[in-house]
Amino acid sequence: ETGVTQTPRHLVMGMTNKKSLKCEQHLGHNAMYWYKQSAKKPLELMFVYNFKEQTENNSVPSRFSPECPNSSHLFLHLHTLQPEDSALYLCASSQEGTANTEAFFGQGTRLTVV
Amino acid sequence: GNSVTQMEGPVTLSEEAFLTINCTYTATGYPSLFWYVQYPGEGLQLLLKATKADDKGSNKGFEATYRKETTSFHLEKGSVQVSDSAVYFCALSETYGGSQGNLIFGKGTKLSVKP
Numbered sequence: 001e002t003g004v005t006q007t008p009r010h011l012v013m014g015m016t017n018k019k020s021l022k023c024e025q026h027l028g029h030n031a032m033y034w035y036k037q038s039a040k041k042p043l044e045l046m047f048v049y050n051f052k053e054q055t056e057n058n059s060v061p062s063r064f065s066p067e068c069p070n071s072s073h074l075f076l077h078l079h080t081l082q083p084e085d086s087a088l089y090l091c092a093s094s095q096e097g098t099a100n101t102e103a104f105f106g107q108g109t110r111l112t113v114v
Numbered sequence: 115g116n117s118v119t120q121m122e123g124p125v126t127l128s129e130e131a132f133l134t135i136n137c138t139y140t141a142t143g144y145p146s147l148f149w150y151v152q153y154p155g156e157g158l159q160l161l162l163k164a165t166k167a168d169d170k171g172s173n174k175g176f177e178a179t180y181r182k183e184t185t186s187f188h189l190e191k192g193s194v195q196v197s198d199s200a201v202y203f204c205a206l207s208e209t210y211g212g213s214q215g216n217l218i219f220g221k222g223t224k225l226s227v228k229p
């Protein structure tokens with residue numbers, strides 16, 4: 001149990017579909033993150049939320065839309081995706097403002113766009 | 115910008131062999147450095163970290179020392195086990211002491227340990 005739970009674990013969607021990825025953390029952290037893990041590429045930070053405020057958006061296409069309704073939940077809304085968006089999407093959380101903490105990752109959602 | 119470079123895999127070793135996975139970084143300021151491990155079908159788990167120069171992180175027999183002079187954070191283990199088979203990621207945080215989730219990762223090195 002990592003304390004960070006992602007659902008669904010696997011998702012197959014067509015390019016015209018709309019779907020959402022969900023992340024929930026039970027660690028009392030105040031920051032949450034979305035990462036994208038593609039084959040042969042480094043993990044890419046997509047979005048950062050700190051105290052529910054989006055503090056970073058790494059030039060992610062608008063077909064990815066994050067939502068953070070509270071410090072425990074993070075969503076990634078997907079629409080009109082492309083096949084190259086197929087990847088493992090990882091959520092993480094951390095306690096910012098405290099020294100010697102670490103980021104905890106969920107198990108990821110394996111997304112396939114067909 | 116900041117970046118992390120780690121040796122390309124895959125690395126295949128026999129059980130009880132010595133492991134080194136090289137990692138070098140480019141950063142402004144004083145980043146914290148991390149090694150994460152990803153077992154098949156799992157997310158990432160923090161293996162060890164070091165927050166300042168000359169610090170040594172260690173866990174489960176793995177060690178890495180923060181070398182500012184060579185901008186390196188090489189991962190070592192004296193005797194690997196089959197259960198160590200996984201993908202290992204070197205990473206740095208962009209801000210010293212904070213933003214522990216705002217990480218820049220290397221591409222990962224896949225380790226396979228044969229009995």
